[in-house]
Amino acid sequence: MLVSHTIEIPTDAHSAPGSALWRDAVVYQVYLRSYRDSDGDGIGDLGGLREGLEAIAALGCDAIWLNPCYASPQRDHGYDIADYLSIDPAYGTMADFDAVVKRAHDLGLRVLMDMVANHCSVDHAWFRAAVAAGRGSTERARFLFREGRGVDGELPPNNWDSVFGGLAWTRVVEPDGSPGQWYLHSFDSSQPDFDWRHPDVAEHFARVLRFWFDRGVDGFRIDVAHGHYKAADLADHPGGRGPEAGHNHAMWDQPEVHDIYRSWREIGREYEPEKYFVGEIWVPSPDRLADYLRPDELHNAFSFDLLVQPWEAARFRRAIDTGLTVGRGWPAWTLANHDVHRAVTRYGQEQPSDEALPTDMIAAARRTGPANLERGRRRARAATALALALPGSMYLYQGEELGLPEVFDLPDAARQDPIWTRSNGAELGRDGCRIPLPWTTDGDTFGFGATGSRHAWLPQPAWFGAYARETQAADPGSMLSLYRDLLAARRAHLGGAAALRWLPTARDSLLAFERGAFLCATNFSGEPLAVLPQWHNLTVLVSTQPLVDPAVIPPESTVWFVDERLAAS
Ligand code: GLC
Numbered sequence: 135m136l137v138s139h140t141i142e143i144p145t146d147a148h149s150a151p152g153s154a155l156w157r158d159a160v161v162y163q164v165y166l167r168s169y170r171d172s173d174g175d176g177i178g179d180l181g182g183l184r185e186g187l188e189a190i191a192a193l194g195c196d197a198i199w200l201n202p203c204y205a206s207p208q209r210d211h212g213y214d215i216a217d218y219l220s221i222d223p224a225y226g227t228m229a230d231f232d233a234v235v236k237r238a239h240d241l242g243l244r245v246l247m248d249m250v251a252n253h254c255s256v257d258h259a260w261f262r263a264a265v266a267a268g269r270g271s272t273e274r275a276r277f278l279f280r281e282g283r284g285v286d287g288e289l290p291p292n293n294w295d296s297v298f299g300g301l302a303w304t305r306v307v308e309p310d311g312s313p314g315q316w317y318l319h320s321f322d323s324s325q326p327d328f329d330w331r332h333p334d335v336a337e338h339f340a341r342v343l344r345f346w347f348d349r350g351v352d353g354f355r356i357d358v359a360h361g362h363y364k365a366a367d368l369a370d371h372p373g374g375r376g377p378e379a380g381h382n383h384a385m386w387d388q389p390e391v392h393d394i395y396r397s398w399r400e401i402g403r404e405y406e407p408e409k410y411f412v413g414e415i416w417v418p419s420p421d422r423l424a425d426y427l428r429p430d431e432l433h434n435a436f437s438f439d440l441l442v443q444p445w446e447a448a449r450f451r452r453a454i455d456t457g458l459t460v461g462r463g464w465p466a467w468t469l470a471n472h473d474v475h476r477a478v479t480r481y482g483q484e485q486p487s488d489e490a491l492p493t494d495m496i497a498a499a500r501r502t503g504p505a506n507l508e509r510g511r512r513r514a515r516a517a518t519a520l521a522l523a524l525p526g527s528m529y530l531y532q533g534e535e536l537g538l539p540e541v542f543d544l545p546d547a548a549r550q551d552p553i554w555t556r557s558n559g560a561e562l563g564r565d566g567c568r569i570p571l572p573w574t575t576d577g578d579t580f581g582f583g584a585t586g587s588r589h590a591w592l593p594q595p596a597w598f599g600a601y602a603r604e605t606q607a608a609d610p611g612s613m614l615s616l617y618r619d620l621l622a623a624r625r626a627h628l629g630g631a632a633a634l635r636w637l638p639t640a641r642d643s644l645l646a647f648e649r650g651a652f653l654c655a656t657n658f659s660g661e662p663l664a665v666l667p668q669w670h671n672l673t674v675l676v677s678t679q680p681l682v683d684p685a686v687i688p689p690e691s692t693v694w695f696v697d698e699r700l701a702a703s
Pocket residue numbers: 210213250321357358414472473
């Protein structure tokens with residue numbers, strides 16, 4: 135085969151026991167609230183997930199990542215945790231949780247939970263106690279309470295913005311009724327940040343990890359893993375406030391954060407096989423990201439860089455190279471999650487030519503504007519096939535396998551994301567990618583809710599039935615069938631496959647690489663493109679568009695090939 139550029143992978147990459155289980159895993163992300171509702175109250179739950187696990191296993195996945203299901207007032211839908219050691223009653227009981235883990239394991243699916251340790255909920259016992267105990271108390275020392283500036287402390291302690299818009303500080307009323315101190319919240323005011331310099335915090339999370347590991351959980355996705363510590367002086371952001379202020383270095387990615395992951399990795403190693411950690415990390419450069427993946431820290435971090443690229447061959451290739459280098463050959467890829475717009479919509483929109491700031495990537499994947507869904511769908515199919523052919527693990531967000539578009543036209547009154555409220559409606563937020571899934575073409579909630587249930591927590595549009603899982607399962611041309619075919623072919627041909635080797639092609643808009651006997655080609659252009667004559671004797675495994683001639687890659691499509699002779703040798 136032709137040889138061009140090979141990505142160098144350090145030989146010690148993921149040599150630790152246990153991690154090999156995850157390095158090329160396909161992980162299905164379950165946004166529980168919207169997956170399946172077993173009791174008909176309009177909210178997806180653990181009973182619904184248990185019934186729906188078979189669909190995930192049948193798709194060919196290796197694991198699930200469960201968004202937070204702990205006790206929570208749900209101001210940020212579970213990312214505001216009131217009790218880390220219990221299940222939210224809206225989702226079920228601890229017995230329901232255990233049943234999900236057991237059923238998942240029986241089906242060969244491993245289970246990741248979500249660890250939210252940067253902040254908790256204002257309803258957490260520690261925070262309530264802190265507010266009640268007043269200034270200078272040991273209870274307040276577990277959070278970041280500070281006096282305000284100005285004559286009477288009426289101004290916030292510094293100029294930091296919250297990620298969700300508005301100030302990162304909220305003022306409390308002291309026990310005597312007077313206006314009091316301010317507490318820091320990197321996100322919504324309902325999510326007070328812990329002070330990780332207080333020893334109780336680290337001790338608490340060590341206990342939380344062991345609690346869930348002892349129940350059989352196989353690992354954690356770590357929420358805002360570059361958070362947790364803030365620069366000790368909480369100095370003003372020199373960039374000022376607002377969208378133009380740029381990355382606030384004092385708020386994120388502090389050197390001490392790495393101690394957390396060293397200690398968590400140690401805890402994970404108390405188990406056999408070792409428990410796994412994947413981080414959600416937004417930092418200004420690949421080097422900073424790589425620091426989190428040192429051999430005694432996290433196993434993995436999401437390569438969000440690929441997710442935010444426009445539909446352009448050179449940009450995809452560069453993001454892939456960066457991801458492979460930072461991820462030591464086995465990155466965690468994803469093209470969608472519960473924080474960004476659906477892929478078919480993003481790829482169907484006008485493609486941004488500007489470079490997204492690495493720290494502002496979420497905004498880059500939440501653009502509004504008209505979408506050509508047919509084009510978006512073609513590109514999403516091709517991009518998914520490309521990503522699934524890469525070395526590394528792949529995280530699939532629920533509903534992507536159905537090709538769901540973003541729902542933009544929710545009634546204002548139905549919107550629930552704090553981003554919508556905190557930005558006074560300037561930003562739509564994330565509700566549109568969290569609409570409860572359609573399982574059937576008909577019915578009040580398209581099969582999301584138990585028989586007889588009349589509503590879902592976010593309204594499903596009338597056209598959702600056209601994306602129902604049941605119809606797609608029977609249609610070989612559907613998005614669901616494509617996912618099934620890709621995962622089956624990946625299992626058969628890519629398990630333990632070689633590193634990626636880029637291949638030369640006749641046109642820049644055709645990206646091609648081989649991994650041993652396997653070859654993947656993606657045509658980013660709107661024209662059919664011929665492959666090099668050397669490929670003519672290859673066998674086609676999957677094509678994301680109907681293939682008339684295997685020597686011609688259709689517009690906006692990916693084709694997987696195998697060299698049968700090489701595979702047999
Ligand atoms: C992460 C989560 C997001 C959540 C935020 C605050 O970015 O993915 O959904 O709102 O953290 O916990």
